[in-house]
Every structure is written in structure tokens, then in C-alpha cells.
Amino acid sequence: MPTAPSLAPPAPPALNPDQARALLKALADPIRLQVIEALGGGERCVCELTVALGLAQSKLSFHLKVLKEAGLLADRQCGRWVYYQLQPEALEQLRGWLAQLAASCTAPAEPCC
């Protein structure tokens, strides 16, 4: 048995600090949250998103790039269109990272005076 196959069920690969920061920063923007919510119902192409959110194409493209680089979105070209879809695993990974952070806070609360 070379490398014991893990039996953990979903077990997200655990985030490194930079990935976590990128995710947090990507989510900390109203426009990008709107994009995520708009993609909640399924895949959409850029031109659909521009009209749905009332954004300039250039502006939307910028935010899509941020979200994609953070790992929250995946894109797929289809002819002349580019479709974006959510990567819900990313949200789950961030949740795991937060849980781990909270777990490291064993604060015993030591009042001094």
C-alpha cells in the first residue's frame, strides 16, 4: 500500500492562506455578489449578465476575472459566447477554512482586573 487512500467523504483539499484571502476579497464586493447570485440559477453567458445586472461589458469582465481567479467561477467558450458558472466547492472550502480558523481560537478568557 503506497499511499493509503483516504476514506474521507467529500474532504475539500484545504485552502492555503493566499487562496483564502483571494476568496474573501472576491466575495467582499457588492457587484461580485450580484454576479454570484445571478449565476445561482445556472450557467450564463457574459452578454446575458450585462443586461441582467445593467453593467458595462468591460466592468463585468473585470469582476468575472476576479471571481474566476479566486476559483469561484469557471468559464467555457461556446462559439461566440462565453459561459460562466459557479464553483460551489469554493464556497464550501472557504467555509471549511473559517471553521478551522474558529477552531484555533480556544480563547480561555483570562480577565486580569
Next chain:
Amino acid sequence: MPTAPSLAPPAPPALNPDQARALLKALADPIRLQVIEALGGGERCVCELTVALGLAQSKLSFHLKVLKEAGLLADRQCGRWVYYQLQPEALEQLRGWLAQLAASCTAPAEPCC
């Protein structure tokens, strides 16, 4: 029975979008994460944190304020010192918010071509 008393056990009050954004933004900074980790072991005063993290007093004070305003920290004055401590509920609330966001993404995945 005027307002039925909820039976939910811990039930964090649920975050509004602005609170969630403040939390995300506050966590998306390396220095502030160091502060949080430093406070993981319990309450600390500002002067302890400055030496522990090697930060200028003014700089640390700025980041402490951001974290406090986001709800991640609470402070307490004791004589000449000011002690900061973590508010782990804030992390839990953010986790809940993320779960809710993920739940709203029912992406049916509709390939077109």
C-alpha cells in the same frame, strides 16, 4: 401567544449584506489575520500585540479598529491598558451566511452546445 418564542438552539441572528461584506473585507488582510491568530490564545492588550507582531502602534491600532467595527473583536479598558478579545460568534455567523449563499445556488447546469 404574541410572538412565538423560537426554539432554535444557538441560532445566530443572520447577517445583513453589509455586515457580511465588512467581515469578509476585514478577514481579507494578512496583518488582520495575524491579529486574529494571535488572539486565538486569549485576550491581549495592544502593547503585547505590537511586540508579538512587530507592528507600529499606530498601524496596529488601525487594523484593530477595522476588526472591531466588523464585529470580530471586542475591547475592554483596564486601567491604562486596552484588552482585545475575539468574538468567535462573528466567524460562525459568517459561516452561516456562506452556507446560505451556497444553498441559493441550485445550479442545474444546462449545457447548451
Next chain:
DNA sequence: ACTGTCCATCAAGGAAAGTTGATGGGTTTT
């Protein structure tokens, strides 16, 4: 009172992120 320590706040400068309009590459349609 005077001095020293701890801390928050401020103004000014620098760095990073977001916005805008324009340009060009790639694809389909005519």
C-alpha cells in the same frame, strides 16, 4: 503637579483596487 506609559486619532503620502472608454481578436452571418 510632574513625568512616563498606553493608546486612539489625525493629516499627508503611497499603494492597491475599481471604473471608463477605446482597441482588437475570435466567431458567426450575409
Next chain:
DNA sequence: AAAACCCATCAACTTTCCTTGATGGACAGT
């Protein structure tokens, strides 16, 4: 091959965030 459409990228600008050094308030000790 020309025209129309979808989209990413770029440079210039604006805005937001962070850093730095200085100032002052609150408290404790002398």
C-alpha cells in the same frame, strides 16, 4: 471578404485602502 457580434485587455483616471509620523487624551506612579 465584409459586416456584425461577443468578449478580453489595455491605458488613464478616480476612488478606496493602507502606512507613516506626529499630536493629544487618559491613566499610573513619583
